[in-house]
Each structure stands twice: as structure tokens, then as C-alpha cells.
Amino acid sequence: MAILSAKARVAGIIGWPVGHSRSPRLHGYWLEKHGIDGAYIPLPIPPEHFATAVRGLMHAGFAGANVTIPHKLAAFEVCDSVDESARRAGAVNTLTFRDGKITGANTDGWGFLANLRGHGVDPKAGPALLLGAGGGARAIAAALLAEGVRVTLANRTSSRAEQFVRDLPGPSIVPWEHRDAAVADHALVVNTTALGMEKNDPLRLDLSRARPGTAVADIVYVPLETPLLRDAKARGLIPVEGLGMLLHQGVPGFRGWFGIEPTVDDDLRRFVAADLLPK
Numbered sequence: 001m002a003i004l005s006a007k008a009r010v011a012g013i014i015g016w017p018v019g020h021s022r023s024p025r026l027h028g029y030w031l032e033k034h035g036i037d038g039a040y041i042p043l044p045i046p047p048e049h050f051a052t053a054v055r056g057l058m059h060a061g062f063a064g065a066n067v068t069i070p071h072k073l074a075a076f077e078v079c080d081s082v083d084e085s086a087r088r089a090g091a092v093n094t095l096t097f098r099d100g101k102i103t104g105a106n107t108d109g110w111g112f113l114a115n116l117r118g119h120g121v122d123p124k125a126g127p128a129l130l131l132g133a134g135g136g137a138r139a140i141a142a143a144l145l146a147e148g149v150r151v152t153l154a155n156r157t158s159s160r161a162e163q164f165v166r167d168l169p170g171p172s173i174v175p176w177e178h179r180d181a182a183v184a185d186h187a188l189v190v191n192t193t194a195l196g197m198e199k200n201d202p203l204r205l206d207l208s209r210a211r212p213g214t215a216v217a218d219i220v221y222v223p224l225e226t227p228l229l230r231d232a233k234a235r236g237l238i239p240v241e242g243l244g245m246l247l248h249q250g251v252p253g254f255r256g257w258f259g260i261e262p263t264v265d266d267d268l269r270r271f272v273a274a275d276l277l278p279k
């Protein structure tokens with residue numbers, strides 16, 4: 001545990017609950033690696049106190065904060081200004097406090113793209129099929145659309161997919177029941193649903209029609225290798241695990257708060273993954 005000076009920069013992760021978050025481990029690794037006079041702490045804040053607490057953190061001298069479930073929409077509302085990534089996703093996961101103003105960004109989509117590239121996958125290789133229409137899907141779709149990628153959406157609840165494209169125009173919709181057939185027409189398939197998480201059912205998706213070279217990404221990262229990724233690997237497709245997205249989405253926040261561009265490498269991945277293995 002580092003000893004802080006009175007000039008230490010402080011940031012953290014706001015969630016409710018927040019005990020499951022791996023962000024303190026991620027940012028703590030970078031802080032230690034770079035010998036930074038700073039700290040990154042868990043901030044359990046219930047929804048009814050969110051806006052007051054965020055302004056309080058700013059006035060207490062925090063550099064900023066990450067925001068996770070269930071606050072990403074409320075974080076959008078509390079900002080004085082948001083960047084294009086947050087505006088398109090309609091949600092904020094990274095807050096920066098400067099000169100008494102709160103600015104918001106959504107780095108999930110950026111992290112998703114950086115992780116794809118880290119696996120040697122060009123996001124622009126072809127159209128993308130997104131399964132799910134929640135917060136994660138919005139950030140990823142916004143990032144893919146900004147790259148000029150054609151996006152197709154399949155979601156269990158069709159009204160939610162329809163609302164999605166009203167808020168974020170561009171994607172076409174295929175019915176959830178037709179998702180298997182849609183696989184053949186896409187170069188990238190992404191699970192953005194909560195299916196495949198430990199204790200949840202696996203995502204049922206038939207990859208037998210996938211073209212050779214199709215990349216199959218899962219944003220679920222507990223377990224590290226979901227049933228979908230295992231299946232993709234067994235078929236010789238390109239599996240892209242969700243942990244990398246989590247690691248990369250932290251980069252812009254860390255850079256903004258602590259002034260150093262951190263790297264995502266195998267040592268970091270091993271360090272964070274060690275906390276995800278069954279105990």
C-alpha cells in the first residue's frame with residue numbers, strides 16, 4: 001500500500017453495489033507500476049445519492065471516477081458536458097472533474113475496438129452482428145457505426161431493439177429467433193447479453209454457418225472463457241474475450257486523471273485474470 005502525499009490525485013469507481021468490480025485492481029496495478037502519487041478506490045453509492053455524491057467528490061478534490069451499474073444513465077445526466085462517445089451511447093462510464101465542471105465519456109466502445117485490434121481483428125473487416133440491446137450493446141454499436149461498420153441487432157425483447165435504433169439510428173434488426181441464420185452474413189459476432197456469465201444460462205447460438213475467419217467476441221468476462229468462446233475456438237473461428245475490453249476501457253480515464261498513458265499487456269491481463277479464477 002503506497003503512502004500518499006497531500007498532493008495525491010484520487011479517482012475511483014462508483015457502483016451499487018461495487019464489490020464485484022475489478023477496476024480498483026486494474027487501476028491499482030497501473031498506479032503501482034508507474035509509482036504515481038495517487039489512489040483509485042471503490043465508491044459504493046446508492047442511486048438516490050448519486051448526483052449529490054458525484055458533486056461532493058468533485059468538490060472534495062477528486063480527479064474523476066468511473067461509473068458502473070446501475071449509474072451509467074444517471075452519470076450522463078449529471079455531466080455539464082459529454083463527448084461524442086457518450087452522446088451516441090446515451091450513457092457515461094468515465095467522469096472527469098476540472099475547474100468545477102463534470103465532463104463525461106463512454107470508453108466501453110473504444111475499449112471494445114482496442115481489444116478487437118489487440119486480437120488482430122480489424123473491426124472494419126465486415127458487418128457486425130450484435131446480440132443484445134442493453135448498455136454494453138449501445139456503446140459498442142456507437143463505436144462500430146462511427147468506424148463505418150454495418151451493424152445488425154438481435155435482441156430477445158424486440159421492443160427494446162426498436163427503441164435502440166430510434167435512439168441510435170443505423171443498425172438493422174433481425175428477430176432473436178433468426179440469429180443463427182444471421183451469423184453467416186457477418187464477419188464479427190458479439191455477445192453483449194448477460195448470457196454465459198457464471199450462474200446464467202449460456203448463449204444459445206449456432207456457429208456452424210459462420211464463415212472461416214469470423215471473429216466471435218463476448219463482452220462477458222466471468223468466466224474468462226465463456227461457452228460461446230469455447231465453441232468459436234473449437235470451430236477454428238477467432239475468439240475475442242471480454243476481459244480485454246475491460247482493461248482497455250480503463251485507459252482513457254487513467255490518462256486523464258493521472259497524466260500517464262497506461263498500457264494493456266500480458267502481465268496486466270494475468271494480474272487481473274488471477275482475481276477471476278474460481279476460488
Ligand SMILES: NC(=O)c1ccc[n+]([C@@H]2O[C@H](COP(=O)([O-])OP(=O)(O)OC[C@H]3O[C@@H](n4cnc5c(N)ncnc54)[C@H](OP(=O)(O)O)[C@@H]3O)[C@@H](O)[C@H]2O)c1
Pocket residue numbers: 108131132133134135136137155156157160192193194195197219220221242243245246247249
Ligand atoms: N467487458 C466489459 O468491459 C463489459 C462492459 C460492459 C458490460 N459488460 C458485461 O456485459 C453484460 C451486459 O451488460 P449491459 O450493461 O449491456 O446489461 P443490460 O443493459 O442489462 O442488458 C442486458 C442484455 O442482455 C439480454 N438478456 C438478459 N438475459 C437474457 C436472456 N435470458 N436471454 C436473452 N437475452 C437476455 C437483455 O435482453 P432483453 O432486452 O430482452 O432483456 C439485454 O439485451 C454483463 O454481463 C456485463 O457484465 C462487460
